[in-house]
Amino acid sequence: MVIITGTSRGIGKAIAENYLNLGEKVIGIGRNHTISHPGYSSIHCDLSNPGLVELISFPDMDNEKVIFIHNAGILGKVDYFEKLDPQEIAKVMQVNLFAGAAILQKLLQQLPKTTSFKCVFISSGAGKTPIASWASYCASKAAVDLFCQTIQLEEQQLGRTNFHCLSVAPGVVDTDMQAAIRDTKQTSFSEVDRFKEYKHSNQLYSPELVAGKLFKLVHEMPLEQVVYSLRDIDL
Ligand SMILES: NC(=O)c1ccc[n+]([C@@H]2O[C@H](COP(=O)([O-])OP(=O)(O)OC[C@H]3O[C@@H](n4cnc5c(N)ncnc54)[C@H](OP(=O)(O)O)[C@@H]3O)[C@@H](O)[C@H]2O)c1
Known part of the structure; x- marks a missing residue:
């Protein structure tokens, strides 16, 4: 069973379709569902609402191999943090x-x-290097790296022997998120031209390659660490 957040488009959709094409069952969690496949089922949830996330529940999966991929992500408004609504970071x-x-906590408690x-x-390379106008995003992705490393450590201590927690940066990928980045005004985002150049010089990975x-x-x-970059993986 593969459980994936944010399967409506971009990287999450490509990951879900890859597993479905290989005959796996996929549960997609998100606000929108665009996949029609007999192996796909959906849980409707706006992940920005903690109360709705709390209501998510899963079927019995005791005798299955389980993969959970938290892919859903937002960049937030791209601008200098001092100009933003402070709720943006939340x-x-x-x-x-x-x-x-x-x-993840629900799954650890259930399985x-x-x-x-x-x-x-x-995760993201933006969790390793600061990018001006992306403060909330950089902070969230840096937190993802250390969260995953800590969970791996905890579950080893708790005797969960057949478990791996990974924080995986995909590289720069040709999705709506990149289109939104390129649409930002230079006055709000000093590095916008660098991202336009990635697109114009065909440096973006396709979501399917990432999947x-x-x-x-x-x-x-062999999974010997927690933090990975797909830039280091050749197909
Ligand atoms: N693209 C890149 O270059 C790049 C680079 C590094 C890391 N990443 C990471 O890769 C992941 C996927 O990004 P992407 O490029 O595929 O982005 P994307 O095309 O913008 O897709 C984002 C996905 O997240 C879902 N999502 C957003 N807000 C949500 C919410 N409140 N509740 C439920 N689902 C929500 C979206 O669903 P809706 O239909 O509901 O909007 C969509 O399925 C993200 O975590 C991103 O940070 C991307």
Whole structure:
């Protein structure tokens, strides 16, 4: 069973379709659902609302291998933080970190310790390097890296032997998120030209390439660490 947040488009949709094409069952969690496939089922949830995330529940999966991928993410408004509504950081943290953490906690509480369980948070290079006008996003993705490392440590201590928690940066990917970045005014985002150049010089990964690389990492490579970049994975 593969549980993925944010399957309506972009990277999450490509990951979901990759698993469905391989015959896996997928549960997508999100506000919108665009996949029509017999193996796909949906849980409707706006992940920016903690009360709605709390209501999520899963079927019995005791005898299945379970993969949870927290892919849903938002950049938030791109501008200097001093100009933003202070609530902006709360929303970005909620979608990018807290919603995934709350779903992971439900799964850890539900699944027996012997279940084969892999958890992937989609992180970002922006969690490693500051990017002006992305303060909330950078903070949320940096938090994802250390959250995943801590959960891995905790579950080892708790005797969950068949578990891996991964924080995986996908690279720069040709999705709506990148289109929104390129649409920002230079006065709000000093590095906008760098992102336009990525697109114009065809440097963006396709979501399908990212889905393939993620599958290779999660299923075909020895998992010896928690924090990975798909830039380091060749297909
Ligand atoms: N694209 C890149 O270059 C890049 C680089 C590094 C990391 N990432 C990360 O990769 C992940 C996927 O990004 P993407 O590029 O595929 O972005 P995207 O095309 O904007 O898709 C984002 C997905 O998240 C969902 N989502 C957003 N807000 C939500 C909410 N409140 N409740 C439920 N679902 C919500 C969206 O669904 P709706 O239909 O509901 O909006 C959509 O399915 C994100 O975590 C992002 O930070 C992307």
